[in-house]
Amino acid sequence: xxxxTTLQKGEYHLHHCEDYLFLDRINPHTIVCAVMDGCTMGTxxxxxxxxxxxxxxxxxxxxxxxxxxxxxxxxxxAQLKDIMLQLFNxxxxxxxxxxxxxxxxxTTLLLFVADTKQGQGAILVVGDGVINVNGVxxxxxxxxxxxxxxxxxxxxxxxxxxxxxxxxxxxxxxxSLATDGITSFITLQPSSETIDPLNLLLINQxxxxxxxxxxxxxxxxxHEYGMRPGDDLAVVRLIF
Numbered sequence: 001x002x003x004x005t006t007l008q009k010g011e012y013h014l015h016h017c018e019d020y021l022f023l024d025r026i027n028p029h030t031i032v033c034a035v036m037d038g039c040t041m042g043t044x045x046x047x048x049x050x051x052x053x054x055x056x057x058x059x060x061x062x063x064x065x066x067x068x069x070x071x072x073x074x075x076x077x078a079q080l081k082d083i084m085l086q087l088f089n090x091x092x093x094x095x096x097x098x099x100x101x102x103x104x105x106x107t108t109l110l111l112f113v114a115d116t117k118q119g120q121g122a123i124l125v126v127g128d129g130v131i132n133v134n135g136v137x138x139x140x141x142x143x144x145x146x147x148x149x150x151x152x153x154x155x156x157x158x159x160x161x162x163x164x165x166x167x168x169x170x171x172x173x174x175x176s177l178a179t180d181g182i183t184s185f186i187t188l189q190p191s192s193e194t195i196d197p198l199n200l201l202l203i204n205q206x207x208x209x210x211x212x213x214x215x216x217x218x219x220x221x222x223h224e225y226g227m228r229p230g231d232d233l234a235v236v237r238l239i240f
Contacts, residue, residue: 001116001239002211003023003236004238005021005236006214010230013040018045019179019181020050020053021033025064031112032083033238034236035109035129036179037128039107039146043104044104052087056083059090075118077122088157095153108148108149108179108180109126110124111124114169114175119171120169121175123169125164126149128179130179130180131176132202134174137198137199139183141180174205174239176201179233179234182233185221185227187227188226188228191224200217201214
């Protein structure tokens with residue numbers, strides 16, 4: 001299995017990258033990864049996307065300790081729900097401790113749990129973003145009115161979770177999570193050739209001999225095709 005990631009500030013963002021990504025393992029065969037996109041119209045949006053990633057790291061690390069002593073065969077879907085429950089609780093703790101307002105808690109989240117032993121996975125989508133599941137790309141676009149975790153932290157978790165887009169993955173081949181910055185590429189310099197950045201980054205497997213595949217492809221888009229993402233971009237891609 002090969003894992004590739006990239007995180008890049010968008011051309012339209014002058015100071016901060018408001019996206020963030022996370023990747024870790026509960027055990028050698030259970031992988032958890034996520035991409036977050038802080039709302040540009042929110043306050044210090046880079047903070048909540050980064051905080052969400054750090055909390056996920058804490059949750060997965062704790063799960064890895066428990067799994068070491070008490071191995072579990074919990075399904076990816078069940079793991080996904082439990083991680084989200086803990087994330088909700090932790091975000092509420094930080095919200096209260098730091099007296100964070102709602103507009104400081106606005107981040108999207110694409111969260112993926114994969115079990116290579118079971119050959120299955122599960123994806124949760126909160127807000128805008130793009131996923132690739134074995135060559136099938138799905139774009140989640142709520143027409144500039146995306147959902148954010150911060151809208152729901154005061155709700156009953158189980159009631160909220162039942163309404164969410166949880167996507168089962170029945171075969172692990174080529175899976176990607178990306179923030180909506182992947183659909184924002186702009187042409188800075190005209191080129192005689194055209195290319196689809198989304199296809200290049202999420203489906204094409206060229207240049208896979210290096211762990212920097214996605215970063216190299218972004219350099220190729222910039223220097224060969226004159227294209228850069230207008231919005232911030234975070235991508236996690238797993239090729240099994």
